[in-house]
Amino acid sequence: MLKIDPTLIKDLKAFVGLDIDELELVLSDAHSSLFVKGEAFFREGEKATRFFVLLDGFLQVIRTTENGEQVIMRHFAPGDVFGIAPALRRDTYPATALAVADCVALHWPNRFWDIFEKKVPRLVQNAHGAVGERLNASQDRIVEMATEQVERRVARAVVRLVQQTGKKTAKGIRIDMPISRQDIAEMSGTTLHTVSRIFSSWSNLGLVAVGRQKIEVLSAHKLVIIAEGH
Amino acid sequence: MLKIDPTLIKDLKAFVGLDIDELELVLSDAHSSLFVKGEAFFREGEKATRFFVLLDGFLQVIRTTENGEQVIMRHFAPGDVFGIAPALRRDTYPATALAVADCVALHWPNRFWDIFEKKVPRLVQNAHGAVGERLNASQDRIVEMATEQVERRVARAVVRLVQQTGKKTAKGIRIDMPISRQDIAEMSGTTLHTVSRIFSSWSNLGLVAVGRQKIEVLSAHKLVIIAEGH
DNA sequence: CGAGAAATTGAAAAGATTCAACTCTCGTGG
DNA sequence: CCACGAGAGTTGAATCTTTTCAATTTCTCG
Incomplete structure (x- = not known):
């Protein structure tokens, strides 16, 4: 489905520790898309249908309050996984992801999450590690805002x-x-x-x-x- | 190792969806401890050795800044899992958990995490769901503090x-x-x-x-x- | 070059903290 | 059983930080 060379992506954070066979399996089911600057990967509250790995570009995740104020939750750079609702057993995206520059991202329909969990467990573990870091970063930020x-x-x-x-x-x-x-x-x-x-x-x-x-x-x-x- | 009746705990959030056999397996490896009011389950930065489910009582998770200010991150009530560093591929606890009232908690050495992941996947999935809710709650709180x-x-x-x-x-x-x-x-x-x-x-x-x-x-x-x- | 977005800056006002003094409550020990 | 002391709470006044409002200025792109 895709003609990306595994060696190009093997060092990305999301794929650390995967062997060539695993990389090829993962890539064989991947879609790749361009998101132009300003475009949304997904929006807060939307039904979560797929999960992503950013290959190139830069994006921000934002939340909007009822009265229209925006808060930038965080940024993602190449190699980061995002939109991984299935890892958290969620069925909607919790925030909006916007391309801040032109972006290229791999993405998979959510049903591949459970498949990868069995066949490429390292990928899923990496994602859980990323979640842990994000939770930690969120809590750091709460402390920061509070003090x-x-x-x-x-x-x-x-x-x-x-x-x-x-x-x-x-x-x-x-x-x-x-x-x-x-x-x-x-x-x-x-x-x-x-x-x-x-x-x-x-x-x-x-x-x-x-x-x-x-x-x-x-x-x-x-x-x-x-x-x-x- | 424990003489807790599975039916007593089957409705706890952490154990939702487990069948009797799974509950018995989980309980057979569990330790149970009393933590008196004011006692710490674990402290920020400490090596993570075990994970917990609160059976009774109430606890708070706090972080402390360099200059000694405390921030209460959240509270946990009976049925909540906590200290689940292995779910996030962490090897230290990211915050301190204190008993606010006398507490009873089940706990397991971390090596059981991977075992349960295979044998009682629902337990691990429930935990990931809890992580998702917490990440979401953290982000809500960031928005709240910002606006x-x-x-x-x-x-x-x-x-x-x-x-x-x-x-x-x-x-x-x-x-x-x-x-x-x-x-x-x-x-x-x-x-x-x-x-x-x-x-x-x-x-x-x-x-x-x-x-x-x-x-x-x-x-x-x-x-x-x-x-x-x- | 012109228009609109982005940025700057002063002044006033609001919101919250800090400092300080004082009061209340509860548990303990004489 | 009561007094006392410590911890918890209250409240005024001064101060400080940040926001809000408003007026300009500066940039950059088409």
């Missing part, structure tokens, strides 16, 4: 973005993705105004260079100090 | 407690557990002072009757309106 003030939360959001998409530049590390003040606000539970003020002050301190939808970290070290507090 | 103000968060914390331990009384519903203002503050990311002020105002409105470590909800309906906003 830290805004500047630190914003710093952490930026540090996370740097870790996920940072590209080395002459002067520092640039976030390789158009990110607005509003996006950062939705990642850290504040307003774009407050983010703007914080960025201005960091910029004055020579910590970052910011522009329209772009952020370059000049002193990752100092930013981490703000984020972690020591 | 709602304190009074609403406190209202939600109280509503959750009522759902988990509410006991009908003459005038309303009482939370059947000693809960301090500080506890509510740690559940909702605020200070005991703010909780105290909010409770005073609710009390003046006739919404709740509060006392030392006790909360009785007189108008659940109005409280839900504060919590949910409509």
Whole structure:
């Protein structure tokens, strides 16, 4: 069904530990699709029909409140599994997944979950590990929201973005993705105004260079100090 | 190893869908222990050696920040599985579990996880379902912390407690557990002072009757309106 | 080049925390 | 059995952080 070479994907986080035969089996049932920037992989509450592995691009998972506010729950990068409702015995997607850049993703109908569970158990175990990390990250974030003030939360959001998409530049590390003040606000539970003020002050301190939808970290070290507090 | 009657536990959430043989198999390998109020089942970062099902009592899961602040992540009631590190391919416990009342819990060494996965798959599936609910609840809470103000968060914390331990009384519903203002503050990311002020105002409105470590909800309906906003 | 989105910034207001003093409640031990 | 002390709770006042409102400015793309 697909003409992807197993060796191209064998190092992706989702497929770590699979042997060639397993990779081929998995690929033989996979569909591959392009999702253009802005397109939704699935939306909150929608019936879950398939699960995904991101091959290329970048996506964000968001939730929307009744009064229309958005919260960015997290980002996914190539190699991540997502939309794995069957791993959690859910039949709807709990959030909306949006392509932030053009994306290529593999996906399978949900019925393959149980098949892979038997035939490629490592794949399913990897997914459970990913769930564990996400649960842990969620709880970290709850603690952060409950105890830290805004500047630190914003710093952490930026540090996370740097870790996920940072590209080395002459002067520092640039976030390789158009990110607005509003996006950062939705990642850290504040307003774009407050983010703007914080960025201005960091910029004055020579910590970052910011522009329209772009952020370059000049002193990752100092930013981490703000984020972690020591 | 244990003389618990399968019929006593067959309706617990953790064991839903197991047949008698499976229940007996599971029980035959189980240990049962009493944890007195205040005792820890396990602590954050500790090597995970066993997983649990709560039979009786009530426990809270907490995280502590570097500067000693506590955040109550969630509560567990009889029938809940917890400490299921193997389900998430973790080898340490991610948080601390404390008995809030005297508790009785079943527990198994972690090696039984893989055994049960084969022999009692439904048990493991139930656990994954529980993980899914928890991940979902965590994300709800993140949204809540990011977008709602304190009074609403406190209202939600109280509503959750009522759902988990509410006991009908003459005038309303009482939370059947000693809960301090500080506890509510740690559940909702605020200070005991703010909780105290909010409770005073609710009390003046006739919404709740509060006392030392006790909360009785007189108008659940109005409280839900504060919590949910409509 | 013009239009619209993104960002900045000041000023005012709101919301919550911090500090501090004080009160209440309950269990314990004299 | 009562007094006392510690833990739990309350409340005012000051302060601080963040948001809200509003007015501009800057960028970038078509």
